[in-house]
Amino acid sequence: MKIHWGWGLGPGLIVMFFAACSAGGDGDGNPPPAGDKYYVYVTNAGESTVSAFTMNATTGVLTKVAGSPFASGTTPFDVAVAPAGKFAYVTHRVSPDNNVSAFTIDATTGALTAVPGSPFDAGEDAVDVAIDPSGKFAYITDRVSDYVYAFTIDATTGALTAVPGSPFATDIGPFGVAVDPSGKFVYVANLNYTNVYASTVSAFTIDATTGALTAVPGSPFAAGKKALEVAVHPSGKFVYVTDSYSDNVLAYTINATTGALTEVAGSPFAAGEGVWAVAVDPSGKFAYVTNADSNNISAHAIDATTGALTAVVGSPFSSGIGPRGPYGVAVDPSGKFVYAANSDKKYVTAFTIDATTGALTEVAGPPFITGVSPFSVVVVRIKQP
Numbered sequence: 001m002k003i004h005w006g007w008g009l010g011p012g013l014i015v016m017f018f019a020a021c022s023a024g025g026d027g028d029g030n031p032p033p034a035g036d037k038y039y040v041y042v043t044n045a046g047e048s049t050v051s052a053f054t055m056n057a058t059t060g061v062l063t064k065v066a067g068s069p070f071a072s073g074t075t076p077f078d079v080a081v082a083p084a085g086k087f088a089y090v091t092h093r094v095s096p097d098n099n100v101s102a103f104t105i106d107a108t109t110g111a112l113t114a115v116p117g118s119p120f121d122a123g124e125d126a127v128d129v130a131i132d133p134s135g136k137f138a139y140i141t142d143r144v145s146d147y148v149y150a151f152t153i154d155a156t157t158g159a160l161t162a163v164p165g166s167p168f169a170t171d172i173g174p175f176g177v178a179v180d181p182s183g184k185f186v187y188v189a190n191l192n193y194t195n196v197y198a199s200t201v202s203a204f205t206i207d208a209t210t211g212a213l214t215a216v217p218g219s220p221f222a223a224g225k226k227a228l229e230v231a232v233h234p235s236g237k238f239v240y241v242t243d244s245y246s247d248n249v250l251a252y253t254i255n256a257t258t259g260a261l262t263e264v265a266g267s268p269f270a271a272g273e274g275v276w277a278v279a280v281d282p283s284g285k286f287a288y289v290t291n292a293d294s295n296n297i298s299a300h301a302i303d304a305t306t307g308a309l310t311a312v313v314g315s316p317f318s319s320g321i322g323p324r325g326p327y328g329v330a331v332d333p334s335g336k337f338v339y340a341a342n343s344d345k346k347y348v349t350a351f352t353i354d355a356t357t358g359a360l361t362e363v364a365g366p367p368f369i370t371g372v373s374p375f376s377v378v379v380v381r382i383k384q385p
Contacts, residue, residue, distance in 0.1 A: 035384040038332060039110040041088055042341055042348055043076035044069060044371030050076060050090055050103075051370040052110050053348075055379065060337040060350045062368040065110040069371045073097040073119055078128045078376045081105070082135040085382035087158035088112060089138055091126040092119065100126055100140055102158050107382045120160040122149045123167060128229075130177045130186070137211035139186055141174040142167065148174055148188055148204075150211050168213040170202040171220040176229035179206070181236045185259040186213060189227040189241050190220060199227035201241055201252070203259050216259040224250055224268060229277045234284045238307035242289060243268060247275045249289055249300075251307050269309040271298040272316050279338075281331040286312070286358035288338055290326045295319055297326065297340060297351075299358050317360040319349045332379040337363070341374040348377060 038055035040062055049069035053062035075094035081087070088103045100122045102115035123142030130139050131153070138160060140149045147167035151160035171190035178187050188202040200220035204213035226245030232254075233239070239252040239261060248268035252261040274293025280286070280302070287309060289298040296316035300309035319326045325342035326349065332339070338351040338360060347370055350363035 036381055037107070037110070037384060038379060038381050039065070039105070040330075040339060040348070040377065040379050041079050041081065041112075042328075042370045042374045043072070043079050043090060043376040044373060045075050045077055045343070045375045046372030048072055048074050048076060049371045050079065050088075050112060051374065052112060053368065054110055055332060055337070057334065057336075059365075060332075060352055060363040061365050062348065062350060064369075067111050070103070070112040072101050073099065076101070076376075079378050080129045080131050080138075081378055081380040082131050082153060082158070083133055084135055085380045087115070087153065088378075089129050089131070089160075091122065091129050091140060093125055093127060098122070098124055098126055100129060100138075100160065102160060104158055105380070105382070107384065115158040117159050120151070123147055127175055128177045130179045132179045132183045132206065132211075133181055134183055137163070137206070139177050139179065139213075141170070141177045141188055143173050143175060143191075146170055146172055146174060148177060148186070148202075148213065150213060152211055163211040165212045168204065171200045174202065175227070176241075178230045178232045178239075180232045180254065180259075181234055183208070185216070185254070187230050187232065187239055187261075189223060189230040191226050191228055191244075197225050199223045199225055199243070201227060201230065201239070201261060203261060205259055218260050221252070221261045222263075224248070228275075231278045231280050231287075233280055233302070233307065234282055235304075238264070238302070240278045240280065240287055242271075242275045242278050244275050247271055247273055247291075249275070249278060249287070249309060251309060253307055264307045266308050269300065270311075272296055276327050277329050279329045279331050281353065281358075282333060282335045286353065288329050288331065288360075290319075290329045290340060291316060292325060292327055292343075295325055297329065297338070297360065299360060301358055312358040314359050317351065318362075328374070328376040330377045330379050333381040337379075339377050339379060341370070341377045343373045343375055346370055346372060346374065348374060
């Protein structure tokens with residue numbers, strides 16, 4: 001299955017989203033402490049805004065935050081939230097922006113306010129953004145220039161400052177990016193649009209003091225025909241990469257010392273049509289993959305020892321009525337719900353997760369309306385004062 005090139009942007013500019021990582025969660029599946037709040041943020045690529053919702057921690061139902069959607073730069077694509085839940089970062093791919101916007105998050109309401117100095121330059125084609133577990137560094141892929149940009153995050157203001165030596169060279173066409181839970185390694189999926197049979201994953205070690213990147217020995221590692229998005233298992237033992245040409249997911253084990261990758265036996269694992277993003281639940285038991293062309297989500301059980309994937313009974317699960325979608329996918333920090341951004345439908349689909357099997361059941365209620373062309377989605381849990 002060849003990659004779906006998106007909504008009229010042409011083969012030179014791929015519509016994305018990544019399966020954004022959740023921040024601030026415990027992953028135990030238990031109700032949050034009284035007063036904690038969950039917020040969901042969605043980029044609306046077709047209207048240059050970000051939608052914000054509060055999430056009901058019991059039902060998964062979403063309620064729009066007052067003032068939502070919030071203005072951002074042109075064509076917002078990926079969104080990530082710093083672990084403390086203070087700041088959100090949004091990439092913009094289409095000219096004239098090609099940068100990253102930074103927002104402060106109101107812990108009480110979920111509202112977004114632009115950080116002074118925002119937006120910040122992030123190359124020629126800012127695609128994906130990932131933040132390290134300490135909240136000190138942000139990493140952004142630049143698909144056109146074949147770089148990953150590294151920034152330090154001001155803990156008070158959320159402003160970004162380029163790390164010495166940034167940007168750092170990747171392979172051709174860097175797209176998805178993820179940081180491992182230990183904060184030691186960064187992984188970048190390189191779709192390599194010049195050769196459909198030569199995608200790779202670049203691996204880097206992170207300097208804990210400066211945030212600078214150093215290529216891991218053996219990097220880049222082969223990654224199918226059209227590597228797009230990447231996710232790291234919560235244990236830090238495995239990496240998962242979507243191959244949007246072959247409609248499957250590649251799985252790798254991580255060398256805990258060097259960060260090098262070794263493909264898991266049985267990899268790649270089949271998904272649906274138009275594979276796009278992948279997210280792993282906080283418990284590390286299940287992986288969810290969006291299939292944009294078959295309009296559903298593939299669910300897989302993860303072997304805790306090997307990292308291998310096995311299709312969940314009933315998978316794939318429909319992501320609602322519409323010609324295409326979903327793209328972005330995220331699991332909430334409690335591990336109870338999955339949210340998918342359905343670009344052609346202009347809404348987010350919500351599902352409950354069966355804690356035993358990993359099967360998905362759509363949350364009851366009206367559609368959770370976003371703006372035009374929602375692509376990226378992230379869920380954050382913010383502890384209240």
